[in-house]
Amino acid sequence: MNAICALQDHKSLYRQLMTGMYDALLVTDPNGHLIELNPRAAEYFRCRPEEIWDKPVATLIPGVTAQVVGRIRKGLDESRHIMLDAKCQRTDGSWFxxxxxxxxxxxxxAGDLVFTVRDTERRRKQWQAMRSKANAFENAHCACFVCDADGIFRAVNRAFLRMFDFGAPEEVVGARFEDVMPDEPLPAHFECALSGEPTVCRIAAQTEAGEPADVEVQLAPDIQGKERCVGVVGSVVRV
Structure with a gap:
């Protein structure tokens, strides 16, 4: 009786684990045929368990054929798990x-396989968006820069290098803001931006030819996370 109760408890715990997992879980027999999936997998692949039961895992993860499953099993003999990047196919024909x-x-x-599937589409789109923003920063016509909370330059774009006559980012990254841009009232405006207040000011400068010119300097807090200021971002444009 105790053995039966213990078995039921294990099954209940297994079901709770399967249901509570954030990732999609596909369980196959040793030959790679699907025998179990959790609710997240049903959501990811847009299918019901009975629709894919006993089908090859390649139905949902194309490329993981019987031959590949065999190689995976050999690899698992030497390690506890194997990771791979895959292109998964939903039952409606779409991919992720x-x-x-x-x-x-x-x-x-004995020797059933568990495929833990994590959808990386959102992460990939976020990464692409970050790269696009980085490209926009690098190719902007106005001089742009990023400083940390200690007033140290952490990034500058090409226009900044041209405007301040630097040959490479390494010549300014690591330098202090007040050493590169000492003109009053810029240091005070930097502190305002660091405290959370965006600022704009116009100062007199000189062109590469030594002629007088006005530039507009915009500074803003670099907010990350839950409104946590980690530094200052800014731009300089000739007006």
Whole structure:
């Protein structure tokens, strides 16, 4: 009786684990045929368990054929899990990029396989957006820069290098703001931006030819996370 209760408890815990997992879980027999999936997997792949039961895992992760499953099993003999980047296919024919971790579990059969699938589409789009912003920063016509909370330059773009006559980013990155831009009232405006207040000021400068010119300097707090200021971002444009 105690053994039966213990078995039921284990099954209940297993179901709770499957249901509570953030990632999609696909369980296959040793040959790579699907025997179990959790609710997240049903959501990811837009299918019901009975629709894919006993089908090859390649139905959902094309490329993971029987031959590949065999190679995976050999690899698992030497490590606890294997990770791979995959392109997964939903039952409606659409695709999504994923990070897949494969490990062994003794569930129905000794040597069943667990495929843990994490959709990376959102992360990929965020990464692409970050790269686009970085490209926009680098190719902006106005001089742009980023300083940390200690007033140290951490990034500058090409226009900044041209305007301040630097040959390479390494010549200014690591320098202090007041050493590169000492003109009053810029240091005070930097402190205002660091405290959370965007500022704009116009100062007199000289062109490369030594002629007088006015430039407008905009400074703003670099807010990250929950409104945590980690430094100052700014731009300089000739007016």
């Amino acid at each position: 990029p994923a990070e897949v971790t494969i490990s062994v579990i003794d569930l129905v059969n």
